[in-house]
Amino acid sequence: MSDINLKIKDREGVIHQVVAPTDMAMNIMEICKAYELPVEGTCGGMAMCASCQCYILSKTDLPEKNEDEEAMLSEAFFVQDNSRLGCQIAITEQLEGLEIELAPEY
Amino acid sequence: MIKTDILIIGAGPTGLFTVFEAGLLKLKCHLIDALAQPGGQCSEIYPKKPIYDIPGFPEILAGDLTKNLLEQGKQFEPGFTLGERAETIDKLEDGSFIVTTNKGTKHHAPIVAIAGGLGSFEPRKPMIDNIDTYEDNGVAYIIKDPEVYRNKRVVIAGGGDSALDWSIFLADIASEVTLIHRRNEFRGALDSVEKVRELKLLNKVNLITPAEVTALHGKDKLEAITVTIDGQEQVLETDHFIPLFGLSPKLGPIANWGLDIEKNAIKVDTLDYQTNIPGVFAIGDVNTYQGKLKLILCGFHEATLMCQSAYKIINPGKRYVLKYTTVSGIDGFDGSRKEAPKAVVQSIN
Numbered sequence: 001m002s003d004i005n006l007k008i009k010d011r012e013g014v015i016h017q018v019v020a021p022t023d024m025a026m027n028i029m030e031i032c033k034a035y036e037l038p039v040e041g042t043c044g045g046m047a048m049c050a051s052c053q054c055y056i057l058s059k060t061d062l063p064e065k066n067e068d069e070e071a072m073l074s075e076a077f078f079v080q081d082n083s084r085l086g087c088q089i090a091i092t093e094q095l096e097g098l099e100i101e102l103a104p105e106y
Numbered sequence: 107m108i109k110t111d112i113l114i115i116g117a118g119p120t121g122l123f124t125v126f127e128a129g130l131l132k133l134k135c136h137l138i139d140a141l142a143q144p145g146g147q148c149s150e151i152y153p154k155k156p157i158y159d160i161p162g163f164p165e166i167l168a169g170d171l172t173k174n175l176l177e178q179g180k181q182f183e184p185g186f187t188l189g190e191r192a193e194t195i196d197k198l199e200d201g202s203f204i205v206t207t208n209k210g211t212k213h214h215a216p217i218v219a220i221a222g223g224l225g226s227f228e229p230r231k232p233m234i235d236n237i238d239t240y241e242d243n244g245v246a247y248i249i250k251d252p253e254v255y256r257n258k259r260v261v262i263a264g265g266g267d268s269a270l271d272w273s274i275f276l277a278d279i280a281s282e283v284t285l286i287h288r289r290n291e292f293r294g295a296l297d298s299v300e301k302v303r304e305l306k307l308l309n310k311v312n313l314i315t316p317a318e319v320t321a322l323h324g325k326d327k328l329e330a331i332t333v334t335i336d337g338q339e340q341v342l343e344t345d346h347f348i349p350l351f352g353l354s355p356k357l358g359p360i361a362n363w364g365l366d367i368e369k370n371a372i373k374v375d376t377l378d379y380q381t382n383i384p385g386v387f388a389i390g391d392v393n394t395y396q397g398k399l400k401l402i403l404c405g406f407h408e409a410t411l412m413c414q415s416a417y418k419i420i421n422p423g424k425r426y427v428l429k430y431t432t433v434s435g436i437d438g439f440d441g442s443r444k445e446a447p448k449a450v451v452q453s454i455n
Contacts (some may be wrong), residue, residue: 007292042150042224042354043147043152046151046155048151048152049151049352068293071265072293074288074289075351077230077232077233
């Protein structure tokens with residue numbers, strides 16, 4: 001298992017290049033927190049708050065949204081076609097090169 | 107005026123366990139919480155979800171943890187001010203505090219323990235331009251008195267349990283109930299979804315999905331809304347609009363109490379979790395210090411240490427030493443006593 005590289009654009013437009021381990025069962029929300037990026041993760045990763053909403057900027061293949069994520073995004077604000085909940089995307093080698101942008105806080 | 111020894115702001119697991127630890131030191135607690143029921147996030151966000159890292163409980167539902175904590179502290183007779191948000195704090199000359207809620211309820215205590223988690227839960231407001239102008243004038247985010255809606259036309263928006271439950275409840279009270287949701291699927295208890303489906307067939311609930319309320323109209327009060335369905339706008343006359351999009355935590359007024367705050371959390375001294383204001387402590391998820399972990403079990407530890415310090419402030423110079431409940435038992439403020447059964451000594455002849 002190797003580390004992967006991600007690019008995360010924060011709400012000020014600054015791009016952070018981060019290295020994420022693939023063997024610690026982490027997700028995008030947790031990686032943001034681990035790098036002290038301004039992601040609250042209020043519900044702890046249960047797809048129940050949308051505070052980790054992000055926009056997918058790259059053409060990376062991602063796992064499909066599950067029911068919980070779909071439902072939460074349907075109630076969230078600032079939702080775009082490329083919106084995802086960071087907490088529902090597990091860090092895997094497939095995600096190498098992924099680029100995301102943090103959605104506005106609400 | 108409510109008087110107590112330790113005024114706890116936030117009735118989540120950390121606040122509830124403080125009641126027990128304070129009680130062992132014969133200190134009485136009163137809790138304030140913005141939510142209508144104790145438990146904080148455990149009862150509001152995930153009551154049916156299991157927690158696996160409470161020591162001694164391989165698995166416990168968050169709702170059951172709340173129930174157990176209430177049971178564990180009940181002989182210490184905590185008081186509760188629920189459904190009110192702690193708004194202001196005033197320090198008196200003797201060093202004690204008056205904390206006033208948004209509804210004007212005043213609490214007096216020598217010690218204040220902020221166990222506010224991520225903050226008080228406030229309704230998430232939809233982003234409709236002029237919504238503020240209709241608040242309390244046709245728009246409400248929380249239903250306080252259902253009678254207000256008797257024989258009125260009501261539009262509810264949202265796709266969770268509260269939107270479903272209130273649609274069902276108001277179907278018998280309001281003259282017209284319309285439920286609007288962005289998707290065809292609802293995230294709620296199965297029987298609630300079934301019930302709404304039934305009410306729709308009976309024409310008692312008008313269901314509009316997938317759709318969104320995008321504008322509000324009315325001169326002095328709300329008179330109509332614009333619903334956007336598949337890009338098509340439609341105006342619907344109504345007396346009330348109730349968006350139920352869940353709650354999100356906000357640190358709120360505590361942020362203006364003169365406390366040292368770093369990234370939405372209150373800085374504390376790890377000696378006893380006291381803040382920069384002597385007599386005001388911050389415990390659980392609301393505080394921050396080097397190495398902080400936002401875990402319920404860490405909140406329990408912080409509450410325990412904090413109570414020892416509170417005892418010393420309330421009883422200056424009065425000696426005390428830590429006791430073990432197994433040895434000393436527990437004397438409740440309600441006159442109850444719990445203790446380990448005495449060993450039976452019998453001789454063998």
